[in-house]
Amino acid sequence: MKKKGIKILISIVLFVFAMVIKFENPWINNGIFIVSYIIVGFEILKKAIRNIFKGKVFDENFLMSIATIGAFAIGEFPEAVAVMLFYQVGELFQDYAVDKSRKSITSLMDIRPDYANAYRDGKLEKVDPDEIKIGETIVIKPGEKVPLDGRIIDGKTTLDTKALTGESLPREAIEGEDILSGCINLDGTIKVEVTKEYGESTVSKILDLVENASSKKSKSENFITKFARYYTPIVVAIALILAVVPPLVIKGAIFSDWLYRALSFLVVSCPCALVISIPLSFFGGIGGASKMGILIKGSNYLELFANTEIVVFDKTGTLTEGVFEVQRVEPVGITKDELLRIAAYAENYSNHPISKSVKKAYGKEIDEKQIIDSKEISGHGISAKIGEQNVLVGNEKLMNEKNIEVTKCNDVGTIIYVAIEGKYAGYILIADKIKEDSKKTIAELKKNNVKQTIMLTGDRKEVGEAVAKELGLDKVYTELLPDGKVKKVEELLKTKSEKGKLAFVGDGINDAPVIALADIGIAMGGLGADSAIEAADVVIMTDEPSKILNAIKLSKKTMRIVKENIVFAIGVKVAVLILAALGLSTMWQAVFADVGVSVLAILNSLRVLRVK
Secondary structure, eight states, X not given: OHHHHHHHHHHHHHHHXXXXXXOSSHHHHHHHHHHHHHHHXXXXXXXXXXXXXXXXOSSHHHHHHXXXXXXXXXXXXXXXXXXXXXXXXXXXXXXXXXXXXXXXXXXXXXXXXXXXXXXXXXXXXXXXXXXXXXXXXXXXXXXXXXXXXXXXXXXXXXXXXHHHHOOSSOEEEOTTOEEOTTOEEOSOOEEEEEOSOGGGSHHHHHHHHHHHHHHHSOOOOOHHHHHHHHHHHHHHHHHHHHHHHHHHHSTTOOHHHHHHHHHHHHHHHSOHHHHHHHHHHHHHHHHHHHHTTEEEOOHHHHHHHTTEEEEEEESTTTTEEEEEEEEEEEESSSOHHHHHHHHHHXXXXXXXXXXXXXXXHHOSOOOGGGEEEEEEETTTEEEEEETTEEEEEEOHHHHHHTTOOOOOOOSSSEEEEEEETTEEEEEEEEEEEEOTTHHHHXXXXXXXXXXXXXXXXXXXXXXXXXXXXXXXXXXEEXXXXXXXXXXXXXXXXXXXXXXXXXXXXXXXXXXXXXXXXXXXXXXXXXXXXXXXXXXXXXXXXXXXXXXXXXHHHHHHHXXXXXXXXXXXXXXXXXXXXXXXXXXXXXXXHHHHHHHHHHHHHHHHHGGGGOOO
Protein backbone atom coordinates (compact mmCIF):
# COMPACT_ATOMS: atom_id res chain seq x y z
CA MET A 1 0.00 0.00 0.00
CA LYS A 2 2.95 2.32 0.73
CA LYS A 3 4.32 1.69 -2.78
CA LYS A 4 0.92 2.46 -4.27
CA GLY A 5 0.74 5.75 -2.33
CA ILE A 6 4.22 6.78 -3.54
CA LYS A 7 3.28 5.99 -7.16
CA ILE A 8 0.12 8.11 -6.89
CA LEU A 9 2.10 10.98 -5.35
CA ILE A 10 4.76 10.93 -8.11
CA SER A 11 2.05 10.75 -10.76
CA ILE A 12 0.22 13.75 -9.26
CA VAL A 13 3.45 15.82 -9.19
CA LEU A 14 4.13 15.03 -12.89
CA PHE A 15 0.48 15.67 -13.81
CA VAL A 16 0.42 19.09 -12.10
CA PHE A 17 3.82 19.96 -13.62
CA ALA A 18 2.57 19.14 -17.15
CA MET A 19 -0.65 21.11 -16.56
CA VAL A 20 1.10 24.24 -15.22
CA ILE A 21 4.30 24.42 -17.32
CA LYS A 22 3.56 24.77 -21.03
CA PHE A 23 6.46 23.85 -23.32
CA GLU A 24 6.74 25.16 -26.89
CA ASN A 25 6.64 21.62 -28.16
CA PRO A 26 3.31 20.18 -26.88
CA TRP A 27 4.68 16.64 -27.16
CA ILE A 28 6.97 17.32 -24.18
CA ASN A 29 3.85 17.95 -22.09
CA ASN A 30 2.15 14.92 -23.64
CA GLY A 31 5.23 12.82 -22.87
CA ILE A 32 5.09 13.87 -19.20
CA PHE A 33 1.36 12.98 -19.15
CA ILE A 34 2.17 9.55 -20.61
CA VAL A 35 4.91 8.93 -17.99
CA SER A 36 2.48 10.04 -15.24
CA TYR A 37 -0.16 7.70 -16.67
CA ILE A 38 2.18 4.69 -16.88
CA ILE A 39 3.35 5.18 -13.27
CA VAL A 40 -0.18 5.23 -11.90
CA GLY A 41 -1.97 3.02 -14.43
CA PHE A 42 0.45 0.24 -15.40
CA GLU A 43 -0.94 -2.21 -12.82
CA ILE A 44 -4.50 -1.58 -14.03
CA LEU A 45 -3.51 -2.19 -17.68
CA LYS A 46 -1.67 -5.38 -16.67
CA LYS A 47 -4.68 -6.67 -14.70
CA ALA A 48 -7.03 -5.88 -17.60
CA ILE A 49 -4.87 -7.86 -20.09
CA ARG A 50 -4.43 -10.76 -17.66
CA ASN A 51 -8.18 -10.93 -16.94
CA ILE A 52 -9.00 -10.88 -20.69
CA PHE A 53 -6.95 -14.05 -21.11
CA LYS A 54 -8.77 -15.54 -18.12
CA GLY A 55 -12.13 -14.77 -19.72
CA LYS A 56 -13.01 -11.97 -17.24
CA VAL A 57 -13.29 -9.17 -19.79
CA PHE A 58 -15.83 -6.73 -18.40
CA ASP A 59 -14.43 -5.70 -15.06
CA GLU A 60 -13.44 -2.26 -13.71
CA ASN A 61 -9.83 -2.71 -14.94
CA PHE A 62 -11.03 -3.13 -18.53
CA LEU A 63 -13.36 -0.13 -18.19
CA MET A 64 -10.58 2.11 -16.87
CA SER A 65 -8.11 0.92 -19.52
CA ILE A 66 -10.38 1.35 -22.52
CA ALA A 67 -11.71 4.75 -21.34
CA THR A 68 -8.24 6.20 -20.72
CA ILE A 69 -6.69 4.73 -23.90
CA GLY A 70 -9.67 6.23 -25.74
CA ALA A 71 -8.85 9.61 -24.21
CA PHE A 72 -5.25 9.34 -25.47
CA ALA A 73 -6.56 8.37 -28.93
CA ILE A 74 -8.59 11.57 -29.22
CA GLY A 75 -5.77 13.73 -27.84
CA GLU A 76 -7.18 14.28 -24.34
CA PHE A 77 -3.96 13.44 -22.50
CA PRO A 78 -4.77 15.31 -19.23
CA GLU A 79 -8.20 13.66 -19.12
CA ALA A 80 -6.68 10.18 -19.48
CA VAL A 81 -4.27 10.74 -16.56
CA ALA A 82 -6.89 12.47 -14.37
CA VAL A 83 -9.37 9.60 -14.79
CA MET A 84 -6.75 6.98 -13.84
CA LEU A 85 -5.58 9.07 -10.89
CA PHE A 86 -9.15 9.45 -9.60
CA TYR A 87 -9.64 5.72 -9.84
CA GLN A 88 -6.36 4.83 -8.08
CA VAL A 89 -7.04 7.29 -5.24
CA GLY A 90 -10.43 5.62 -4.75
CA GLU A 91 -8.77 2.21 -4.75
CA LEU A 92 -6.27 3.43 -2.16
CA PHE A 93 -9.20 4.22 0.14
CA GLN A 94 -10.37 0.64 -0.32
CA ASP A 95 -6.92 -0.84 0.28
CA TYR A 96 -6.51 1.18 3.45
CA ALA A 97 -9.56 -0.53 4.90
CA VAL A 98 -8.60 -4.05 3.82
CA ASP A 99 -8.25 -6.59 6.58
CA LYS A 100 -4.57 -7.21 7.32
CA SER A 101 -5.01 -9.19 10.50
CA ARG A 102 -5.09 -12.87 9.58
CA LYS A 103 -1.39 -13.16 8.84
CA SER A 104 -0.52 -12.94 12.52
CA ILE A 105 -3.27 -15.10 14.03
CA THR A 106 -1.08 -18.12 14.62
CA SER A 107 1.71 -16.15 16.31
CA LEU A 108 -0.82 -14.82 18.81
CA MET A 109 -2.22 -18.20 19.81
CA ASP A 110 -0.90 -18.43 23.33
CA ILE A 111 -2.20 -21.95 23.90
CA ARG A 112 0.66 -23.57 21.98
CA PRO A 113 2.79 -25.46 24.57
CA ASP A 114 6.52 -24.67 24.58
CA TYR A 115 7.63 -27.94 26.21
CA ALA A 116 6.55 -31.09 28.02
CA ASN A 117 8.09 -32.60 31.18
CA ALA A 118 8.66 -36.20 30.12
CA TYR A 119 9.20 -38.75 32.89
CA ARG A 120 12.02 -40.92 31.50
CA ASP A 121 14.30 -43.33 33.44
CA GLY A 122 13.14 -41.88 36.74
CA LYS A 123 14.12 -38.35 35.69
CA LEU A 124 12.23 -35.36 34.32
CA GLU A 125 13.31 -34.08 30.90
CA LYS A 126 12.09 -30.93 29.15
CA VAL A 127 11.32 -32.03 25.60
CA ASP A 128 9.40 -30.78 22.58
CA PRO A 129 5.74 -31.99 22.74
CA ASP A 130 6.25 -33.40 19.21
CA GLU A 131 8.72 -35.94 20.63
CA ILE A 132 6.31 -37.49 23.16
CA LYS A 133 4.79 -40.86 22.21
CA ILE A 134 1.45 -42.38 23.24
CA GLY A 135 1.77 -44.18 26.59
CA GLU A 136 4.59 -41.99 27.92
CA THR A 137 4.21 -40.25 31.28
CA ILE A 138 4.48 -36.49 31.57
CA VAL A 139 4.47 -34.31 34.69
CA ILE A 140 2.53 -31.02 34.68
CA LYS A 141 3.41 -28.53 37.41
CA PRO A 142 1.27 -25.62 38.69
CA GLY A 143 1.12 -22.75 36.20
CA GLU A 144 2.14 -24.91 33.21
CA LYS A 145 0.11 -25.53 30.05
CA VAL A 146 -1.15 -29.05 29.45
CA PRO A 147 0.94 -29.98 26.37
CA LEU A 148 -0.84 -33.16 25.21
CA ASP A 149 -4.14 -34.96 25.70
CA GLY A 150 -3.95 -37.66 28.37
CA ARG A 151 -5.28 -39.32 31.53
CA ILE A 152 -4.29 -38.38 35.09
CA ILE A 153 -2.54 -41.33 36.75
CA ASP A 154 -1.43 -39.54 39.90
CA GLY A 155 -2.44 -36.36 41.71
CA LYS A 156 -5.33 -33.91 41.58
CA THR A 157 -5.59 -30.30 40.47
CA THR A 158 -7.77 -27.47 39.21
CA LEU A 159 -7.66 -26.72 35.48
CA ASP A 160 -8.23 -23.40 33.73
CA THR A 161 -10.15 -24.51 30.60
CA LYS A 162 -10.92 -21.01 29.28
CA ALA A 163 -8.76 -21.45 26.15
CA LEU A 164 -10.91 -24.44 25.13
CA THR A 165 -14.39 -23.74 26.47
CA GLY A 166 -14.36 -19.97 26.98
CA GLU A 167 -15.66 -20.50 30.51
CA SER A 168 -13.99 -18.61 33.37
CA LEU A 169 -14.83 -21.14 36.07
CA PRO A 170 -12.00 -23.72 36.47
CA ARG A 171 -12.85 -27.40 36.88
CA GLU A 172 -11.53 -29.97 39.30
CA ALA A 173 -9.51 -32.86 37.81
CA ILE A 174 -8.69 -36.00 39.80
CA GLU A 175 -6.90 -39.31 39.20
CA GLY A 176 -8.44 -41.36 36.37
CA GLU A 177 -9.93 -38.34 34.53
CA ASP A 178 -9.05 -37.36 30.96
CA ILE A 179 -7.57 -33.91 30.40
CA LEU A 180 -7.13 -31.94 27.17
CA SER A 181 -4.12 -30.02 25.93
CA GLY A 182 -4.53 -26.25 25.91
CA CYS A 183 -5.72 -26.10 29.54
CA ILE A 184 -3.58 -24.50 32.26
CA ASN A 185 -2.77 -26.39 35.46
CA LEU A 186 -3.59 -24.02 38.34
CA ASP A 187 -2.46 -25.66 41.57
CA GLY A 188 -1.55 -29.36 42.01
CA THR A 189 1.30 -31.30 40.37
CA ILE A 190 -0.07 -34.20 38.31
CA LYS A 191 1.29 -37.15 36.37
CA VAL A 192 -0.43 -37.79 33.05
CA GLU A 193 -0.32 -40.77 30.71
CA VAL A 194 -0.34 -39.42 27.12
CA THR A 195 -3.24 -40.75 24.99
CA LYS A 196 -2.67 -38.76 21.78
CA GLU A 197 0.43 -37.57 19.95
CA TYR A 198 0.87 -33.80 19.56
CA GLY A 199 -0.36 -33.76 15.94
CA GLU A 200 -3.66 -35.33 17.02
CA SER A 201 -4.04 -33.42 20.30
CA THR A 202 -6.73 -30.83 20.98
CA VAL A 203 -4.34 -27.84 20.99
CA SER A 204 -2.88 -28.85 17.61
CA LYS A 205 -6.35 -29.18 16.11
CA ILE A 206 -7.37 -25.73 17.38
CA LEU A 207 -4.29 -24.13 15.83
CA ASP A 208 -5.05 -25.93 12.56
CA LEU A 209 -8.67 -24.74 12.69
CA VAL A 210 -7.60 -21.10 13.03
CA GLU A 211 -4.98 -21.32 10.29
CA ASN A 212 -7.41 -22.91 7.80
CA ALA A 213 -10.70 -21.21 8.71
CA SER A 214 -9.92 -18.15 6.56
CA SER A 215 -9.61 -20.27 3.42
CA LYS A 216 -13.18 -21.50 3.96
CA LYS A 217 -14.51 -17.97 4.48
CA SER A 218 -16.71 -16.65 1.68
CA LYS A 219 -15.20 -13.53 0.09
CA SER A 220 -17.35 -10.45 -0.42
CA GLU A 221 -17.04 -9.05 -3.91
CA ASN A 222 -15.84 -5.47 -4.27
CA PHE A 223 -18.85 -3.17 -4.90
CA ILE A 224 -17.22 -1.44 -7.86
CA THR A 225 -16.36 -4.85 -9.40
CA LYS A 226 -20.04 -5.87 -9.21
CA PHE A 227 -21.11 -2.55 -10.71
CA ALA A 228 -18.52 -2.74 -13.52
CA ARG A 229 -19.65 -6.24 -14.48
CA TYR A 230 -22.95 -4.83 -15.80
CA TYR A 231 -22.01 -1.24 -16.61
CA THR A 232 -18.87 -1.93 -18.70
CA PRO A 233 -20.32 -4.24 -21.40
CA ILE A 234 -23.31 -1.90 -21.88
CA VAL A 235 -21.06 1.17 -22.34
CA VAL A 236 -18.61 -0.66 -24.65
CA ALA A 237 -21.47 -2.06 -26.75
CA ILE A 238 -23.06 1.39 -27.16
CA ALA A 239 -19.65 2.93 -28.08
CA LEU A 240 -19.09 0.19 -30.67
CA ILE A 241 -22.55 0.74 -32.16
CA LEU A 242 -21.89 4.51 -32.18
CA ALA A 243 -18.62 4.05 -34.13
CA VAL A 244 -19.89 1.51 -36.68
CA VAL A 245 -23.64 1.88 -37.26
CA PRO A 246 -24.13 5.64 -38.10
CA PRO A 247 -21.48 5.66 -40.92
CA LEU A 248 -23.28 2.65 -42.47
CA VAL A 249 -26.80 4.01 -42.00
CA ILE A 250 -26.57 7.84 -42.22
CA LYS A 251 -25.85 9.21 -45.64
CA GLY A 252 -22.68 11.35 -45.80
CA ALA A 253 -21.54 10.30 -42.29
CA ILE A 254 -17.75 10.18 -41.93
CA PHE A 255 -16.35 7.20 -40.05
CA SER A 256 -13.55 9.23 -38.35
CA ASP A 257 -16.10 11.71 -36.90
CA TRP A 258 -18.21 8.93 -35.40
CA LEU A 259 -15.11 7.13 -34.14
CA TYR A 260 -14.15 10.36 -32.33
CA ARG A 261 -17.65 10.53 -30.86
CA ALA A 262 -17.48 6.88 -29.80
CA LEU A 263 -14.11 7.43 -28.10
CA SER A 264 -15.46 10.62 -26.46
CA PHE A 265 -18.47 8.58 -25.32
CA LEU A 266 -16.12 6.00 -23.73
CA VAL A 267 -14.10 8.65 -21.93
CA VAL A 268 -17.23 10.42 -20.66
CA SER A 269 -18.65 7.06 -19.56
CA CYS A 270 -15.82 6.58 -17.06
CA PRO A 271 -17.65 6.68 -13.69
CA CYS A 272 -15.40 9.14 -11.82
CA ALA A 273 -18.14 10.19 -9.40
CA LEU A 274 -18.75 6.58 -8.45
CA VAL A 275 -15.06 5.69 -8.31
CA ILE A 276 -14.54 8.43 -5.72
CA SER A 277 -17.85 8.54 -3.83
CA ILE A 278 -18.40 4.81 -3.31
CA PRO A 279 -15.11 4.16 -1.47
CA LEU A 280 -15.58 7.46 0.36
CA SER A 281 -19.07 6.38 1.50
CA PHE A 282 -17.65 3.17 2.92
CA PHE A 283 -14.68 5.01 4.39
CA GLY A 284 -17.08 7.46 6.04
CA GLY A 285 -19.15 4.54 7.34
CA ILE A 286 -16.03 3.01 8.89
CA GLY A 287 -15.21 6.42 10.45
CA GLY A 288 -18.76 6.74 11.79
CA ALA A 289 -18.53 3.25 13.28
CA SER A 290 -15.24 4.06 15.02
CA LYS A 291 -16.95 7.03 16.72
CA MET A 292 -19.33 4.49 18.27
CA GLY A 293 -16.51 2.22 19.43
CA ILE A 294 -16.81 -0.23 16.51
CA LEU A 295 -13.63 -0.97 14.56
CA ILE A 296 -14.51 -2.31 11.09
CA LYS A 297 -11.43 -3.69 9.33
CA GLY A 298 -12.69 -3.41 5.73
CA SER A 299 -15.40 -1.73 3.68
CA ASN A 300 -16.59 -5.11 2.40
CA TYR A 301 -17.51 -6.10 5.99
CA LEU A 302 -19.50 -2.89 6.42
CA GLU A 303 -21.42 -3.82 3.25
CA LEU A 304 -22.08 -7.36 4.54
CA PHE A 305 -23.72 -6.11 7.75
CA ALA A 306 -26.73 -4.86 5.76
CA ASN A 307 -27.55 -8.47 4.77
CA THR A 308 -27.09 -10.10 8.19
CA GLU A 309 -29.60 -12.95 8.59
CA ILE A 310 -28.07 -15.02 11.41
CA VAL A 311 -26.20 -13.72 14.48
CA VAL A 312 -24.38 -16.36 16.54
CA PHE A 313 -23.09 -15.46 20.01
CA ASP A 314 -20.57 -16.94 22.39
CA LYS A 315 -21.86 -16.77 25.99
CA THR A 316 -19.17 -15.94 28.53
CA GLY A 317 -17.65 -12.50 28.02
CA THR A 318 -19.98 -11.77 25.11
CA LEU A 319 -23.57 -11.93 26.38
CA THR A 320 -22.44 -12.25 30.01
CA GLU A 321 -19.81 -10.33 31.98
CA GLY A 322 -17.48 -13.35 32.23
CA VAL A 323 -16.84 -12.56 35.89
CA PHE A 324 -18.19 -14.83 38.62
CA GLU A 325 -19.65 -12.82 41.47
CA VAL A 326 -21.90 -13.41 44.46
CA GLN A 327 -25.41 -12.85 43.12
CA ARG A 328 -27.46 -13.79 46.18
CA VAL A 329 -26.97 -14.53 49.90
CA GLU A 330 -29.82 -16.50 51.59
CA PRO A 331 -29.22 -16.98 55.35
CA VAL A 332 -31.18 -19.20 57.72
CA GLY A 333 -31.22 -18.13 61.38
CA ILE A 334 -28.36 -15.62 60.96
CA THR A 335 -27.81 -12.33 59.11
CA LYS A 336 -26.52 -12.02 55.53
CA ASP A 337 -23.35 -10.35 56.78
CA GLU A 338 -22.68 -13.15 59.25
CA LEU A 339 -23.23 -15.85 56.59
CA LEU A 340 -20.81 -14.07 54.22
CA ARG A 341 -18.28 -13.62 57.06
CA ILE A 342 -18.31 -17.31 58.00
CA ALA A 343 -17.93 -18.38 54.34
CA ALA A 344 -15.13 -15.88 53.67
CA TYR A 345 -13.16 -16.99 56.74
CA ALA A 346 -13.56 -20.66 55.78
CA GLU A 347 -12.42 -19.95 52.21
CA ASN A 348 -9.53 -17.70 53.28
CA TYR A 349 -6.65 -20.05 52.40
CA SER A 350 -8.09 -21.17 49.05
CA ASN A 351 -7.10 -19.58 45.74
CA HIS A 352 -10.05 -21.09 43.89
CA PRO A 353 -12.04 -18.49 41.86
CA ILE A 354 -15.18 -19.32 43.90
CA SER A 355 -13.29 -18.60 47.12
CA LYS A 356 -12.02 -15.32 45.69
CA SER A 357 -15.59 -14.33 44.75
CA VAL A 358 -16.80 -14.95 48.32
CA LYS A 359 -13.89 -12.98 49.85
CA LYS A 360 -14.48 -10.14 47.40
CA ALA A 361 -18.19 -9.99 48.30
CA TYR A 362 -17.30 -9.94 52.04
CA GLY A 363 -14.92 -7.05 51.35
CA LYS A 364 -13.45 -6.78 54.86
CA GLU A 365 -10.09 -7.70 56.33
CA ILE A 366 -9.93 -11.28 57.61
CA ASP A 367 -8.47 -11.87 61.07
CA GLU A 368 -6.56 -15.12 60.51
CA LYS A 369 -6.21 -15.68 64.27
CA GLN A 370 -9.88 -16.65 64.34
CA ILE A 371 -9.25 -19.45 61.81
CA ILE A 372 -8.18 -22.25 64.14
CA ASP A 373 -8.39 -25.03 61.58
CA SER A 374 -9.13 -25.27 57.84
CA LYS A 375 -9.14 -28.46 55.79
CA GLU A 376 -10.08 -28.93 52.12
CA ILE A 377 -12.32 -31.87 51.29
CA SER A 378 -11.53 -32.74 47.65
CA GLY A 379 -14.46 -32.20 45.29
CA HIS A 380 -16.76 -31.25 48.15
CA GLY A 381 -15.66 -28.07 49.94
CA ILE A 382 -13.99 -26.97 53.17
CA SER A 383 -14.22 -27.98 56.83
CA ALA A 384 -13.01 -25.26 59.23
CA LYS A 385 -13.12 -24.07 62.82
CA ILE A 386 -13.82 -20.35 63.01
CA GLY A 387 -13.47 -19.14 66.58
CA GLU A 388 -15.50 -21.63 68.63
CA GLN A 389 -17.71 -22.72 65.71
CA ASN A 390 -17.24 -25.80 63.51
CA VAL A 391 -18.12 -24.79 59.97
CA LEU A 392 -18.78 -26.66 56.72
CA VAL A 393 -18.76 -24.71 53.43
CA GLY A 394 -19.26 -26.58 50.16
CA ASN A 395 -21.57 -28.24 47.65
CA GLU A 396 -24.68 -30.39 48.13
CA LYS A 397 -22.56 -33.57 48.19
CA LEU A 398 -20.77 -32.33 51.33
CA MET A 399 -24.05 -31.56 53.08
CA ASN A 400 -25.52 -34.98 52.16
CA GLU A 401 -22.37 -36.74 53.37
CA LYS A 402 -22.66 -35.00 56.77
CA ASN A 403 -26.46 -35.66 56.91
CA ILE A 404 -27.34 -31.98 56.92
CA GLU A 405 -30.71 -31.06 55.42
CA VAL A 406 -30.56 -28.03 53.13
CA THR A 407 -33.04 -25.82 51.33
CA LYS A 408 -32.10 -26.72 47.76
CA CYS A 409 -31.39 -23.86 45.35
CA ASN A 410 -32.34 -24.62 41.73
CA ASP A 411 -30.94 -21.41 40.25
CA VAL A 412 -28.23 -21.65 37.59
CA GLY A 413 -24.76 -21.05 39.00
CA THR A 414 -22.44 -22.36 41.69
CA ILE A 415 -24.18 -22.80 45.04
CA ILE A 416 -22.18 -22.82 48.27
CA TYR A 417 -24.10 -24.28 51.22
CA VAL A 418 -23.01 -23.31 54.75
CA ALA A 419 -23.51 -25.32 57.97
CA ILE A 420 -22.56 -24.17 61.48
CA GLU A 421 -22.25 -26.75 64.26
CA GLY A 422 -24.01 -29.34 62.08
CA LYS A 423 -26.99 -27.07 61.35
CA TYR A 424 -27.86 -25.58 57.96
CA ALA A 425 -27.16 -21.81 57.94
CA GLY A 426 -28.02 -20.83 54.35
CA TYR A 427 -26.49 -20.65 50.90
CA ILE A 428 -24.56 -18.26 48.66
CA LEU A 429 -25.21 -18.20 44.89
CA ILE A 430 -22.25 -17.35 42.66
CA ALA A 431 -22.96 -16.89 38.96
CA ASP A 432 -21.94 -15.05 35.83
CA LYS A 433 -23.93 -11.85 35.31
CA ILE A 434 -25.77 -11.17 32.04
CA LYS A 435 -24.71 -7.87 30.44
CA GLU A 436 -27.20 -5.04 30.81
CA ASP A 437 -27.86 -4.58 27.09
CA SER A 438 -27.86 -8.27 26.03
CA LYS A 439 -31.62 -8.89 26.28
CA LYS A 440 -32.52 -5.63 24.51
CA THR A 441 -29.98 -6.41 21.76
CA ILE A 442 -31.57 -9.81 20.98
CA ALA A 443 -35.06 -8.26 20.81
CA GLU A 444 -33.92 -5.36 18.58
CA LEU A 445 -31.99 -7.65 16.21
CA LYS A 446 -35.22 -9.54 15.48
CA LYS A 447 -36.96 -6.22 14.71
CA ASN A 448 -34.14 -5.44 12.23
CA ASN A 449 -34.77 -8.52 10.03
CA VAL A 450 -32.25 -10.86 11.70
CA LYS A 451 -33.95 -14.24 11.23
CA GLN A 452 -32.07 -16.26 13.85
CA THR A 453 -30.19 -15.48 17.07
CA ILE A 454 -28.14 -18.45 18.32
CA MET A 455 -25.74 -19.08 21.19
CA LEU A 456 -22.77 -21.50 21.17
CA THR A 457 -21.09 -22.18 24.51
CA GLY A 458 -18.67 -24.55 26.18
CA ASP A 459 -20.69 -24.26 29.40
CA ARG A 460 -22.98 -26.91 30.90
CA LYS A 461 -26.34 -27.60 29.25
CA GLU A 462 -28.48 -26.29 32.15
CA VAL A 463 -26.46 -23.04 32.37
CA GLY A 464 -26.53 -22.40 28.60
CA GLU A 465 -30.25 -23.13 28.30
CA ALA A 466 -31.13 -20.89 31.27
CA VAL A 467 -29.21 -17.93 29.77
CA ALA A 468 -30.74 -18.53 26.31
CA LYS A 469 -34.26 -18.63 27.78
CA GLU A 470 -33.74 -15.42 29.77
CA LEU A 471 -32.40 -13.57 26.70
CA GLY A 472 -35.01 -14.91 24.25
CA LEU A 473 -32.53 -16.57 21.88
CA ASP A 474 -33.88 -18.86 19.14
CA LYS A 475 -31.39 -21.73 19.68
CA VAL A 476 -28.55 -22.73 21.99
CA TYR A 477 -25.83 -25.39 21.63
CA THR A 478 -23.87 -26.24 24.78
CA GLU A 479 -20.73 -28.10 25.97
CA LEU A 480 -18.87 -27.31 22.73
CA LEU A 481 -15.09 -27.32 22.22
CA PRO A 482 -13.64 -25.09 19.43
CA ASP A 483 -13.97 -27.80 16.75
CA GLY A 484 -17.60 -28.31 17.78
CA LYS A 485 -18.29 -24.59 17.37
CA VAL A 486 -16.68 -24.66 13.91
CA LYS A 487 -18.88 -27.61 12.84
CA LYS A 488 -22.04 -25.86 14.07
CA VAL A 489 -21.18 -22.63 12.23
CA GLU A 490 -20.40 -24.60 9.05
CA GLU A 491 -23.89 -26.16 9.34
CA LEU A 492 -25.53 -22.77 9.98
CA LEU A 493 -23.73 -21.20 6.98
CA LYS A 494 -25.57 -23.69 4.75
CA THR A 495 -28.98 -22.61 6.10
CA LYS A 496 -28.79 -18.90 5.15
CA SER A 497 -30.09 -17.50 1.86
CA GLU A 498 -27.79 -16.77 -1.10
CA LYS A 499 -27.41 -13.08 -0.18
CA GLY A 500 -27.79 -13.53 3.58
CA LYS A 501 -24.78 -13.33 5.90
CA LEU A 502 -23.86 -14.96 9.20
CA ALA A 503 -22.15 -12.95 11.96
CA PHE A 504 -20.40 -14.60 14.91
CA VAL A 505 -19.60 -12.68 18.10
CA GLY A 506 -17.00 -13.96 20.59
CA ASP A 507 -14.15 -12.94 22.84
CA GLY A 508 -11.92 -15.91 23.68
CA ILE A 509 -9.04 -17.88 22.20
CA ASN A 510 -11.51 -20.73 21.66
CA ASP A 511 -13.66 -18.42 19.47
CA ALA A 512 -10.85 -17.47 17.05
CA PRO A 513 -11.49 -20.33 14.55
CA VAL A 514 -15.21 -19.52 14.32
CA ILE A 515 -14.60 -15.77 14.08
CA ALA A 516 -12.25 -16.43 11.15
CA LEU A 517 -14.82 -18.71 9.46
CA ALA A 518 -17.98 -16.57 9.76
CA ASP A 519 -19.04 -14.14 7.00
CA ILE A 520 -18.59 -11.39 9.60
CA GLY A 521 -16.36 -12.26 12.56
CA ILE A 522 -16.91 -9.93 15.53
CA ALA A 523 -14.68 -9.79 18.63
CA MET A 524 -15.22 -8.09 21.95
CA GLY A 525 -12.13 -5.86 22.04
CA GLY A 526 -12.09 -4.59 25.61
CA LEU A 527 -11.54 -7.92 27.35
CA GLY A 528 -11.16 -10.23 24.36
CA ALA A 529 -8.16 -12.46 23.64
CA ASP A 530 -5.59 -11.11 21.14
CA SER A 531 -6.17 -14.09 18.85
CA ALA A 532 -9.93 -13.39 18.67
CA ILE A 533 -9.33 -9.68 17.98
CA GLU A 534 -6.78 -10.49 15.24
CA ALA A 535 -9.07 -13.06 13.59
CA ALA A 536 -12.05 -10.69 13.65
CA ASP A 537 -13.38 -8.54 10.80
CA VAL A 538 -15.02 -6.22 13.33
CA VAL A 539 -13.92 -5.36 16.88
CA ILE A 540 -16.34 -3.91 19.46
CA MET A 541 -14.09 -1.83 21.70
CA THR A 542 -16.73 -1.23 24.40
CA ASP A 543 -17.72 -4.92 24.89
CA GLU A 544 -21.41 -4.01 24.43
CA PRO A 545 -23.49 -6.49 22.35
CA SER A 546 -25.83 -3.61 21.37
CA LYS A 547 -23.05 -2.23 19.14
CA ILE A 548 -23.82 -5.06 16.68
CA LEU A 549 -27.23 -3.50 16.16
CA ASN A 550 -25.60 -0.07 15.65
CA ALA A 551 -23.27 -1.59 13.04
CA ILE A 552 -26.21 -3.13 11.14
CA LYS A 553 -28.10 0.19 11.13
CA LEU A 554 -24.98 2.09 10.03
CA SER A 555 -24.38 -0.45 7.25
CA LYS A 556 -27.92 0.04 5.93
CA LYS A 557 -27.48 3.84 6.04
CA THR A 558 -24.15 3.57 4.18
CA MET A 559 -25.64 1.31 1.50
CA ARG A 560 -28.58 3.72 1.09
CA ILE A 561 -26.15 6.63 0.50
CA VAL A 562 -24.12 4.50 -1.93
CA LYS A 563 -27.29 3.70 -3.92
CA GLU A 564 -28.32 7.39 -3.93
CA ASN A 565 -24.92 8.31 -5.37
CA ILE A 566 -25.21 5.59 -8.03
CA VAL A 567 -28.68 6.73 -9.17
CA PHE A 568 -27.69 10.42 -9.18
CA ALA A 569 -24.32 9.88 -10.90
CA ILE A 570 -25.70 7.55 -13.56
CA GLY A 571 -28.68 9.85 -14.19
CA VAL A 572 -26.40 12.82 -14.94
CA LYS A 573 -23.96 10.54 -16.78
CA VAL A 574 -26.67 9.26 -19.14
CA ALA A 575 -27.68 12.85 -19.99
CA VAL A 576 -24.05 13.84 -20.72
CA LEU A 577 -23.49 10.64 -22.72
CA ILE A 578 -26.48 11.42 -24.93
CA LEU A 579 -25.10 14.91 -25.56
CA ALA A 580 -21.65 13.45 -26.30
CA ALA A 581 -23.15 10.88 -28.69
CA LEU A 582 -24.99 13.66 -30.52
CA GLY A 583 -21.79 15.72 -30.68
CA LEU A 584 -23.33 18.49 -28.55
CA SER A 585 -20.87 18.21 -25.69
CA THR A 586 -17.13 18.87 -25.69
CA MET A 587 -14.82 16.63 -23.67
CA TRP A 588 -14.08 19.22 -21.01
CA GLN A 589 -17.75 20.18 -20.63
CA ALA A 590 -18.44 16.52 -19.98
CA VAL A 591 -15.55 16.34 -17.54
CA PHE A 592 -16.80 19.48 -15.76
CA ALA A 593 -20.28 17.96 -15.44
CA ASP A 594 -18.73 14.77 -14.12
CA VAL A 595 -16.60 16.67 -11.56
CA GLY A 596 -19.71 18.54 -10.41
CA VAL A 597 -21.51 15.24 -9.88
CA SER A 598 -18.44 13.94 -8.04
CA VAL A 599 -18.44 16.88 -5.63
CA LEU A 600 -22.16 16.48 -4.87
CA ALA A 601 -21.74 12.71 -4.46
CA ILE A 602 -18.82 13.26 -2.08
CA LEU A 603 -20.85 15.73 0.01
CA ASN A 604 -23.65 13.16 0.17
CA SER A 605 -21.15 10.48 1.22
CA LEU A 606 -19.98 12.61 4.15
CA ARG A 607 -23.47 12.36 5.68
CA VAL A 608 -22.60 8.86 6.84
CA LEU A 609 -20.13 10.40 9.33
CA ARG A 610 -23.06 11.93 11.20
CA VAL A 611 -23.89 9.26 13.76
CA LYS A 612 -25.86 9.55 16.99
